Amino acid sequence: MLNRRQRTGYLVLAVFIGHIILISAQVTARPGASVLEAFTFGTLAEVQRLVLSGVHGMRSLWSGYISLQSVREENVALRETVAQLELSLQQRNALAQRAHSLQQLLELRESIDLLTLGAQVIAADATPWFRTLTIDRGTSDGARQDLAVIAPTGIVGRIVGLPGPRAAKVQLLIDRNAAAGALIERTRAAGVAVGVGDGSLLHMEYVSNLEDVRIADVVVTSGTDGIYPKGFVIGTVSAVERGTDLYKAITVQPVVDFTDLEDVLIVMSDDRLAQATGLE
DSSP: OOOHHHHHHHHHHHHHHHHHHHHHHHSEEETTEEHHHHHHHHHHHHHHHHHHHHHHHHHHHHHHHHHHHHHHHHHHHHHHHHHHHHHHHHHHHHHHHHHHHHHHHHHHHHHSSSOEEEEEEEEEOOOSSOOEEEESOOGGGTOOTTOEEEETTEEEEEEESOOOSSOEEEEETTSTTOEEEEEETTTOOEEEEEEOSSSSOEEEESOBTTSOOOTTOEEEEOSTTSSSOTTOEEEEEEEEEOOSSSBOEEEEEESSOTTSOOEEEEEOOGGGHHHHTTOO
């Protein structure tokens, strides 16, 4: 409880404040406005300014959020566009590479005096020990067993087994069971190029230790096997040593990239020349 003196003091203070307010209401700060009105207006203006600032802040925050969402959507759309362009570019590159491959094949076909049949590679055998390809030409096109298959860079292999009406299997020259009569182009030293089964190299066998064979010598077909036409490139000598017996140990790097074949030529045999004249 307040004592009398305290109550009297508070009452005096309240009366004093009341007088100040009444006087302020009567005193004008500028023509037509009292001090109280000016104070009240100023206070309310500050409150309005704070409220308006908050509203603007919320609007800015919301606009930023909307803008961010829009940017995210644009980024997604741009990523999709880039992906489509990259896919289109890959397709165009693939078509360009195919066109280049076909152009090389056409140039080879026109440069050799042999009847050939164009074929496309449609499958590859992934067996480690046997290296074969499947092409889209068969008996209905004139393909048959033991016909040679070539590419613009050199010898690919030969058709093996019984071809189907519209497909045939090609044994690659790097197959461990493959072989071709071969010559060292520079010296005409003869031998046999055989696959070694590792899928990348050949050996040239039966070349005498007395023959002159050097690294980088070009190895070509000799035509003595009755399958491969004479003079087509097989590869280059990558290693040569004097053998322990009568023959040198020669390693040959094939010129054909067997992992990147798309189109090849089948060399048609002479006895089928008349029948194959109308073939493409």
